Amino acid sequence: MTKPLNTFNSLLQIQKLDKFFGGLHAVNSVSFDVKPGIIKAVIGPNGAGKTTLFNMIAGYYTPGGGQVFFKDVLLTGMQPFQVAGKGVFRTFQNLKLSHRLSVMDNILLGRHTRGQAGFLAGMLALKKSRREEKEAEEAVLPILEWLNLLDLKDTEVGNLSFGNQRAVELARALVSDPAMLLLDEPAAGLNMHETEELSQRIQEIRDQGRTILLVEHDMSLVMEISDEIVVLNFGQKIAEGKPKEIQENEEVIRIYLGGEDA
């Protein structure tokens, strides 16, 4: 029996995830839920295990223990492409784009899970395949326009500014209309103006009904846009709550500012 979407208390459930790298306990029994339609941030000092946690959710690492559920479906054990197939799309901290391909081609890749045409249909240029291509190109236009990429659509991605490359990655993750976005340090390398723009955009994405889980270093951005925050330190969850609660949490303050005298 499958439940309708609106009855989910939590879209993503992370249960007791564990990961060892040799002797290092990178992620230590971390559990939390992400409710639908919110922005949830994972923060913590360098080496706290945020990106490792992300890679386990997205299927890049196999957890040492624990499970991840998305819409009550077990994601753990799936390959990254299967996770994407379930409607969980991610961006990368160090952008992963095809630099020699155009903006349009890079973004259309994001529509891959929406298409069906395979090798044979492609080679024979069957009607189905061509119609799919046309539909995909039309579907991405509004998103290109929203991210001010419309004029750049035929430019090679390698020739874009870093800010625009980030926008291309965001667009690529969005064009398949995913239920959930995983954003890995989306503001890294952006200037203040670009960060401000990004914060607007992330909130707009949430207002469209999507759920966002992000890892971010920029504390003012996190406090401004997040609905909920999870704090990791040395692989363990030490706090979870609304931004205000986190700001007032003594342990969090101690970690971020250091020492008892904070």
Place this chain on the structure above:
Amino acid sequence: MKRYYSVLLLTAVIVIIQVLTLITGKAYLLTQLTMSAYYIVVAVGLCMVMGYAGQISLGQAGFFAIGGYTTAFLTTIDFSGKAETVLYRMLDTLGLLITKETLYGDTIIHMTPWISLLAAVLIAAVTAYALGIPILKLKGHYLAMATMGFGIIIYRIVLGSRIFGEADGISNVPSFPVFPGISVSGDFTSRISNYYIAWLLVILGMLLLINLINSRVGRALRSLHGSEEASDAMGVDTSRYKVIVFVIGAVFAAVAGFFMTHYNGGIGPSEAGVAKSVRYVAIVAVGGMANLWGSLIMGLVLNFLSLRGVFGHFDDAVFGIILVFMMMFMPDGFIHTDVIHDIKEMLRPLFMRKKKLKKKQEVSND
């Protein structure tokens, strides 16, 4: 339909070349042009594997040999005097047997090459699939070595097996009747039709690959070369795609081997050699890796020169040197889509210096 313009241009060039050889009385060149065309089919298939799926294969000659030897073996089985066998009766009722008379007046009955074409494609595809699943997990030079190992195995098998004629290979392979009245064979009188059959095959292959590159799968392949992780994250089953492209490359090579064997009337172990595989890789590399047209053009030029004997004793060495040179100085290939832009960039310092000198002179004049 813009993407087919270049194919139309190719067709025109093919016709023009044929007419030119006729006018200038150099029709004998058609033989090398025909053989080059078959080698081009291997090259463009490999171009998909290397340029688009980003996987190197030093075993393409192995697949070429699979195609060639499969048909050479099957079509040289003589069924005359075996009318009682089940296979004979089965093929006979299906109309798949061809009766021929040899120069000495003997009668030979062999199966139609259409069966061996099917067999060649199937064997190559299954081999590539079975081989591709484990070895395409390897990367870079490990993959190169694994594919080369496969090529060497095929080479040793055909060289060492009596049924494949050992060092002599298999000869007396019958002609392949593609269309009624038109056969693939080395027959002197059908040189022109063979030239067109070969290039028709090139055009067909190009059309299929151009379509593929411009499809959903093609885009996934192109981005796979840029960033495999990103393709994964966007839902592309990258390992499956790599295997399928490897199979496509193998089938192209096998089909080329099949046609070439009927054209030459035989095949020898040198077609399976590592030197041949290096040759295909060199052609794709110099053609610009992810550039089907580059592979086609370089495949034509280099194979034609090689077959005309221009490189003499250094035939294999030339391709080796090309490969070394490409890897050292132009790993992205020689023929770019934006080659004019590159030349401009290269020349810019020269012009800059002149301008600066002029400015200096103007300053000193003041």
